[in-house]
Amino acid sequence: MNNFFKGFAFGLFTGxxxxxxxALLLxxxxxxxxxxxxxxxxxxxxxxxxxxLDELTDEKLIVSDAKSKGEKVVMDAxxxxxxxxxxxxxxxxSISQKQGE
Known part of the structure; x- marks a missing residue:
């Protein structure tokens, strides 16, 4: 997905x-x-x-943080x-032992 955004941003910028x-030359x-x-x-x-690019970097950090928190929740559970x-x-x-008595 990250490569998609890089390619998209590069294509958008280049185009x-x-x-x-x-337009200016003509x-x-x-x-x-x-x-x-x-x-x-x-x-x-x-x-x-x-x-x-700054926005994408911020989003990447948010996703990374959410992933870390999610992994911790899964491990705790x-x-x-x-x-x-x-x-x-x-x-x-314990129940089995008490029934055997």
Whole structure:
């Protein structure tokens, strides 16, 4: 899933950048103005890409934390179930011994 997001973000960035550069190069304007527009757009898309990557990193940390907490809950539940099984076995032995008396 993580590779999907990386590929998607890269494709989105590349497509947007290519479209912006093509549009600016085909528009009639002075060379300096065109270069300024390209520079501005590239910086804008880089900023947006960095924000997206930051959000993805935050989401990854949240998922990782949830996974860790979930694993702890499962381990605690498994330990408690084992303790209950042991208690039940001890209780059955005790009942069995009392019936044998």
């Amino acid at each position: 947007a950048l290519t479209g912006a550069v093509t 528009a009639p304007d002075k060379g300096r103005n065109t270069r300024d527009k390209i520079s501005y757009r590239v910086q804008k898309y880089l900023d947006e890409l960095n924000e997206l 498994q330990k408690r179930a084992e303790d209950l099984i042991t208690e039940a076995e001890d209780l059955l032995k």
